[in-house]
Amino acid sequence: MARFVFITGGVVSSLGKGLASAALGALLQARGYSVRLRKLDPYLNVDPGTMSPFEHGEVFVTDDGAETDLDLGHYERFTGVAARATDSVSSGRIYSNVLEKERRGDYLGKTIQVIPHVTNEIKDFIAIGEDEVDFMLCEIGGTVGDIEGLPFFEAIRQFAQERPRGECIFMHLTLLPYIAASGELKTKPTQHSVKELRSIGLQPDILVCRSERPIPQKERDKLALFCNVRPDAVIAAYDLKSIYEAPLAYHREGLDQAVLDAFQISPAPKPDLSRWQDVYDRIVNAEGEVRVAVVGKYTQLEDAYKSIAEALTHGGMANRVKVRAEWIDAEIFEREDPSPYLQDFHAILVPGGFGERGTEGKIRAAQYAREHKIPYLGICLGMQMAVIETARNLAKLPDAGSEEFDHEAGERRFTPVVYHLKEWVQGNRTIERKVDDAKGGTMRLGAYTAVLEPGSRAAQIYGTTTIEERHRHRYEVDIRYREQLEAAGLKFSGMSPDGKLPEIVERPDHPWFIGVQFHPELKSKPFEPHPLFADFIRAAKEVERLV
Template sequence: MARYVFITGGVVSSLGKGLASAALGALLQARGYKVRLRKLDPYLNVDPGTMSPYQHGEVYVTDDGAETDLDLGHYERFTGRPANRMDNITTGRIYQDIIAKERRGDYLGGTVQVIPHVTDAIKEFVLDGNEGYDFVLCEIGGTVGDIEGLPFFEAIRQLGNDLPRGEAVYIHLTLMPYIPSAGELKTKPTQHSVKELRSIGIQPDILLVRCDREIPMAERRKLALFCNVRESAVIPALDADSIYAVPIAYHAQGLDDEVLNAFGYKGAPAPELSRWETITHRITHPEGEVTIAVVGKYTGLKDAYKSLFEALIHGGIANNIRVNIEWIESATFDVEDPTPHLDHVNGILVPGGFGERGAEGKIKAAGFARQRKVPYFGICFGMQMAVIEAARSLAGIGGASSTEFGPTEEPVVGLMTEWLKGNDLERRGFDTDLGGTMRLGAYPASLAADSRIAAIYGDTEISERHRHRYEVNCAYRDRLEERGMRFAGMSPDGVLPETVEFVDHPWFIGVQFHPELKSRPFAPHPLFASFIAAALAQSRLV
């Protein structure tokens, strides 16, 4: 029977509940337990798919096509367990389901209320499908006291009573700020946060306290006394040089031991942390370094490219080198020559995105990489812009563009109106809803046996995750291949281009999918490992 760990946050947002949940999951997994992680988001959006990345960071896509919170990326990267659409729920989805039931008459004329109907729906989500797991870790988004989060806190409070005694543990993540003018660490924010949590009926079992320096024992005792927890249950969560050092750091502070003690586990096996030790050693003791320029349109918020950032780090781990990333706003190249920004880098990556803003800058970045023989990695939109650049510069199609930017006589990239998902034909139009209407989730692709990308994968049949609404137009394939851009990967039916590459370039690959979503620190994605290896070779030529 599964035991449940509920992770809540207080004081301020962005303290790292998702990372803490993932690290704890990794520690329990390292002890031989089977772990599932789930995220409960209080916002009213049905999912984050229509949000700007500046609002909520990247949208993480699962194999089954769910657009989810970026924390699910942490969960997958730390545990290796593929998430699915049932690992993330929002207030919007809860209310959508409840209102649909009410319209059908499922409540038999009763008044539909937050308690019990909304809280029951949340509890049903938390408890569903957990057979075979030892621990289910549920992270509640936002901070305690947020008005939109109250139904979720009430639901997990009820679960503490619904579940058999000793099968639910509450962890509260808070901040202990240092006040330079006073030269003191302050416990009061955590005290107030716990008081707020207790006022709604939840007594935390463990405090995970974020701080930028060591917490003296006197302050830990004070927190234990005023927050009604054991001294051993006040766990410092200090800043780390790398997120991949967090599992080892939390174990050293006793987090996993305290969780198991709270459940009454005695004599649990020690965690096997050798792979995390290897990863952190490679990060802290690199044998070289490369500089990668990421030319994107959301570079003002690094969480907009969270999985991409981590996948580049994984590529560095695979090659035992440090990856330095320069974030460049693609709109800069709309008015400026890219040369001063790119002539010193060892590789150029153009990531996914939506809309016309910054598109010309991405096209220029692709052209610079092609002409200067700099390793280039185009992902989703980055592949499309590379194809448009080749069409304009090599195939003589001066008006080459994308219908995403408006009507064009040369739709080298166009809206995808229908495609196969398994045995079902999916159809879309210009006037359909934006949410959940893209080609989403895992799709297969067939790679040419003699292509560079097939050599990188070591296979000709692959499956990768997609999130896009537009496709490269196969009508232009022959003209582009005559100029050296090879369509090396296609959908199994031969209709949709999945990868392109230049035969006469050291490393120039575009992919329509998002390989960064499947990269792990202990299993770097082969495309990122190869890209960083190519960048390292480029650095040695300079």
């Protein structure tokens, strides 16, 4: 049976619960334990799939096709454990499940209430797969005191109460603000946060305190006394140069030992942190720097492209260079010449996205990379924009565009070289979709197989001709234009197993120009950089302007 660690937050949001959870998972793995991490989010959306990236950051997609919170990306990157649909749930999903059961008559006519029906549903979710691992780490989204989070806090209180003693512990992440006028770190917000937590029946076993200054021993002792935790369970969490220092930093502070002590596991297995020492060494001892322009439409919020930012960092680690990603709003190139903006970069990446806004700028970015022989990686929509650029400028299809944009405008304006996917094969069944279907969860989602052409650059990079990558899109490049596009120099080097859906395009006449319909960034890890990103940065490193 698994031991459960429930991670909660207080004082303010965005303190780094997801990172702390992921780092703890990595530390427990370093001691030889198996782990699984999951996220319980209080918002009422069924999942983040229909939420704007400006609202919630990127949507992280699992192999089994779940659209989840970006924290699951942290979990995967730090532990290497592939997330599943059962590792992410929201209030919306919980209530939806309860109401579906009520409609079926599963509750035998009972009055449906938050307690016990909603809390029971949450507890059932928490327990999924508990026999598979040694530790289950469950992060509760939001902060203690949020009204929408109350059912989750009540559920984990009940869950711990119903389990044998010593099977569940609570870790609470708070902020110690520094008041410059008095020159002090203030513990009172943390005291009040723990008081709020205790008022609903939860007593933290471990306090993780975010602070921009060293925490004096007297403040640690004060927190231990007033928050009713052991002094050695008050863990400092300081700002770091890189998130990948977090496992080493938390180990120095004794977080993993505090967790094992709380479970009364003694003697504790010694940790092997060589993996994280190597990762950190590759970051701090980088040799040179490459600049990558990320030309997108959600550039005001870096979390919208979180996995891409991290995958670029991983590609730098693989090549022992620092990657400086700079975010450029694609709409700028619809008004201005991209040359002054892009001429000093070593590589250009155009990420995925939805909708027509900014797409003409992305097309111009792809054109600039093609004409100036700058390494180019187009992901999802970024691949489609590269295809449209070739169609317009080289394949004698000046009106080439996407059916997605015509659908938005309500009129026919383009020759649709990218079209709405009406059906596709998933495993042994055919999926059908209509343009006007509900938005949530109706895309081609999750892991699909692609077959690569032997001898292609893609096959050389992967070292194989069969791959499996994660998708999240509704529109596909129309295979009917393959002959024209290949005659214009754009090679279709990766296809779906049935040969109907283009997965990878590349330009053999270019130093490095690849577009992929899937999202390789979702599978990249610091200790296992994705081969596409590793080779992309290798190509960028060879550009003459490398500093």
